[in-house]
Amino acid sequence: MKIAVCVSHVPDTATKIVIGSDNKSIDPSGVTYIVNPYDEFAIEEALKTKEKLGGETVVISVGKDANKETLRKALAMGIDNAVLLKDDNDRDSIGIAKALAEEIKNQAAELVFFGKQSVDYDNSIIGQLTAELLGYNCVSVVVDLKIDGNKITAEREIEGGREVVETSLPAIITAQKGLNEPRYASLKGIMASKKKVIEEKAAAASDKVVEVLRMKKPPMKQPGRILGTDKTAVAELVRLLKEEAKVI
């Protein structure tokens, strides 16, 4: 079976983000980029599935040359092949999904893993969009996965519990933390990845349907206030919750 993993190259969650001078993108200088953390679960699940069922794995990313670093990391973890669908401009979600769908078709991959969301734009949507474009089944936010022949049994995380669902191949699975414990790239894997070639293609064309107008930092958190230490403070607290915070 051909197994694909789609990954994104995102700013390290520990970096301080600065908004660029255009007010619509982040200033990339001094930002370190990493493999999207949820994609690591996707990569690991692809590797485990291949180890169990055999087949071939391919990792795909849409974006700039810099994404190769993330592709290389996936190769170092043990993925067989890598494809960069190049586009130097930022795309909206549907633009990314279209490019990926085309390549997945091209690769004839029957099982495709995504992270449940990318921690940069947090749209949590690309896996589902891609499934729709391909006509694949889709299970999102998966924390446990079993594949038996054509049959897929997946556990999803839902509010306050879990849901067990069944579907069949071809399918797209989006991975949630807990699905597995991503492996470290071994030194052997790292050195082997150096010799592998990352295939480069132009990403399939797509018109933007969503445009970023502006980016804003969240308002600064106000420091806490102590209104008093005994019950005389309660009335004031209630008033502030009503009038200032407007939560009750």
Add this chain to the structure above:
Amino acid sequence: MEKETMTHQKGGSFLLQSTDPMEVFTPEDFTEQQKMIKQTTSGFVDNEVMPKANEIDDQKEGLSVSLLKKAGELGLLSVDIPEEYGGMGLDKTSSMLVAENIGRTGAWAVSHGAHTGIGTLPIVYFGTEEQKKKYLPKFATGEWISSYSLSEPGSGSDALSARTTAKLTGDGKHYVLNGTKMWLSNAGFADVYITFAKIDGDKFSCFIIEKDFPGVSTAAEEKKMGIKGSSTRQLFLENALVPVENLLGEIGRGHIIAFNILNVGRFKLAAAVIGAAKKVISNSVQYAKTRNQFNQPISNFGLIKQKLAEMVIRTYVGESMVYRTAGLIDRILENIDPNNEDASKQTLKGIEEYAVECSILKVYCSEILDYVVDEGVQIYGGYGYSEDYPVARAYRDSRINRIFEGTNEINRLLIPGMLLKRSMKGELGLLTAAMKLSGELLALTPQEEDTDDIFVTEKRLINNAKKIAIMTLGAAAQKYMDKINDEQEVLSDISDVIMETYAMESVLLRVEKKLKSAITDEILVDIVKTFVNDAISRIEISARNILTAISDGDTLRTYLTVLKRQTKYTPINTVQRRRKVADSLIQKGNYEF
């Protein structure tokens, strides 16, 4: 051969020439693979080893070994083992990166280092084909753990005076070994002890001893001040029967193994202590930001900032020295064809070329870590003295680094000793340079050019520091001739001048290179300027001690005039610069420079 001389810089030659910043290797130059190796090592250490620090310190049965095996699965035991024997066969920069990132585990880092370094490398470099095939694949996975036994109860620094003996049996099939070895790291769980003994009581030689050989046993665990989680024991050899094929290297040439392995051990130790220092800094700044006294975080106070800044400055300097040296060594090694039968010899020769730099790294970086842990404890106040906080262990674990791999005294004596030996052999023009200098030094140094080079003063001072090093070394050699080894205090001060010089230059070159390629980072400029400001004063004091010891009267007066001119410098406001360095650390919350 010709190619080699063309592409590499001679060891110790930093004193004689200036280096183009674009030619130095720095942590900013790590390849994509090296960065991934660092990530793998860091991830493994933070998730698998650090959370078990307490159990490791209690020597929980089997824990250190199981972690070594896990490290083996990732390739972290075999960076220096050639591929044909199940290893990775990587460059020394990668090897140092692994050592650096494991360094913060303290005791476990010693277990790892003893196994992969002194335990494995003697076979890598001196083993026969059969020995390599038999042992290295097992060492690479951690199936077998190795240890190294050079020291004895009666011989430590003076390792060659070992008393353990070996005698060939009548049938010529075995050596019988008798003696007691001391301080074997990993002895408690090692399967192999690389052991030195004298054949017939005089031919110092090396043997591969397996734990199950007859007559071999270990004592109880030593009760140590620090690195408590590492196993340290004596090894008893009572008519121990060792097959002749387990002789390692040549009869009577054991010292070659011992000394060469020390060179490697020294640069790896330096990388490891820098890794440990970074962790202590990160912990200390995080603590300082959350500890409130006088209604504010103690990280607001000038005296805490001063400590944090100096911890960062020294560590950044040490790191610059470590990877500069790694780059120098790798530049030689990359020209060696691993399939050449002389590859091991050439590799050792390549590393030995930088024996002076290796000793510098060992001494200077182990003292950086001692400084950092000491101030770390201070920042934690009373809590730093409690075992409930990580800095107490870091403090205890640091201390051993000034003792093993050649004490810092022995290494301080080696640095000028090796330089002089090379000069006498005509390999390094230090003494000729000293002669030439003596005339030049009395001339007034030209005024600094008014350039827009922000480091113009620092460059002048570094250049002058080299002259001071050459002058003092030359003067001492001339005065004491072959009796110079009796003048340890002078030699040690000369070493300090040389080390400070290498330190200043390494950090300057790194920052210059970084500023050339990237955005300006003012903090790095502050680091360089503050460090050079202080180092040049330390050099002046050391040089004064040397000169007053070796001369008097008019000669001394002349020397002191020269020294004053060479160190002439308008001091800068280091208070303000240190505050900036500290603020940057406080804002980052982690050592990230």
